[in-house]
Amino acid sequence: MDSSTFAVDDPKDSHIAAWRLSDDASRLPPCGRFILTPFRAGGIGSNMLIMLRGAMFAKKLGITLLVDNSCRWGYGRLEYYFEPYTIDCVPPENWYNETMTMPVWKPGWRTADRIRFSTDDNTDPIDHELFYERETFELQRVERELFNHTTCPKVLPPSYTLPRPLIPIFEEYAQLLPTLFKPVPAILDDVERVKTMMRIGGEHPTIAVQVRLGDKLEEYGNSTLFINNTFGNLTAHLQVMHGLYDRMVGCSSSQANPCYPLSPTARRFSIEKQPRAILLTIEDDALEQMAHDAIAAPFIFDRTPNVDLAPHYTFVQKDFNDLPLRIRVASARAVIRDLIVAAKEADAAVITMASNLGRLVALFAGESEALLGPKAPAMPQGRAGGRM
Structure with missing residues (x-):
């Protein structure tokens, strides 16, 4: 950048x-x-x-x-x-x-x-009054389902990415978002540049992967109520990537029956087309860490361009605020570009819903189907999970 x-x-x-x-x-x-x-x-x-x-x-x-x-x-x-x-x-x-x-x-x-x-x-009480009051019983039921696991998973099952009681609220926010946040032409041009440079939308399946570490450690304990994971464990990201990729190629590795596509219009790929993982992150060591993970295969790893910062850089907001404004703006423009790439251009995306940016990716996608996926009566919540 x-x-x-x-x-x-x-x-x-x-x-x-x-x-x-x-x-x-x-x-x-x-x-x-x-x-x-x-x-x-x-x-x-x-x-x-x-x-x-x-x-x-x-x-x-x-x-x-x-x-x-x-x-x-x-x-x-x-x-x-x-x-x-x-x-x-x-x-x-x-x-x-x-x-x-x-x-x-x-x-x-x-x-x-x-x-x-x-x-x-x-504003939690206001959110509850405006959106959640009628859904309290259903939300409590979903919580009971998640807490009743004898062993918590590393990540939530796809069908819980957007619990049923929150679908109307999500859709209302997703419809409002484009009235406020229309990216400037320079950022949209950069989306096209990155798509071409990284061959997103080509013959190989592409999964965008959001990695947010740094000072998020302070908040991490409050975002792991229903899972058993450790901060910085990128294996969890890879587990989700494998699940998405498997559905892109017809569930060849898991032999899932039935095998649900990511959406009715999702592209289906040959197993011979090696999947590409595009990391969306400012964390300098994340790509190498993920690429050397024991379950990294068969992915090819790359990372979207960003500003040049110190080697082994990790994001800490108070340190970032000390950088020159021009650098901060360039980096933030790259972030907005990456939100759009993940939401609109990649075949699938792995996002952290405990992260503000992860939630924005979901909202920029503009539809609940991106998170819900096809109907699946045998699965919790009745949905198979979508491309996010």
Whole structure:
């Protein structure tokens, strides 16, 4: 990734709007109530998901979302990655003033004129009220099914990637996402460049593999309730890759009966076409570690291009924030490109659903079928699992 091909500036005190008006301001009404989402320190994935959730809350309340590219965000401006989203009203001049807002966790926030929602705010109770309350019984039943395993698997079975009670919520978010996140042309051009360079969509099956290590160790203990795995164990990724590849070639190794394709329209490959694993990661040692794993065969391993960083680099957010802005933007552009490659271009993808970026890949795919796969009455949840 060449960081010299685009211009960036580092706003110190400015509040930069992430939207554009749908018409001339003279023909639009003033904004009434709105949700203000200021970007904070943290990853690009976490702030994108906060923006998406803020937009969903605004939609449910029938009000406007205003996003502030504040100086505390380590990735510059949203416009470096996505086209501005559109609003149909004119915000007040001091729209970014957080002292005039009420955070979503305070009593009475629903009726406030200005509501604040950021990574600082705990919204679990709101999510439960808006989306999960009617599904509580079904979610508890799924949890009981997962906890009742005598020995936990290394990874969840494919049919549990998207539990049935969460399908309507997932689809609602997936439909909202493209209204907010339309990649800039330079990123879409880079998707095509990488597709050609890495022969994605060619005669060999291609599996995109997301690897997120680094400072995720601190969160790992909270994301392994139903599995038995250790942080940094990439063998688990390979197990999922083998399961996906086996279905691409008609279950020749497992002799599964019935053998479900990844989707009704999924390409079927000859066993003679060696599968390619394309790692989507900034972790410098991940490719070598995976390629030398005992179950690495028959995969050929490669990695999408990114910025040049120190040998053996591993991602730690606070260290990444100290890099020059131009490097941070180039790296983040590569991340957005990789999200699209995994969601739209690869034959299949292995993602970490405990990761913000993994969840974004699933949402960028735009349909629950990518996770659910064909109907399979004999399997848990009644689905075979999809291409993710």
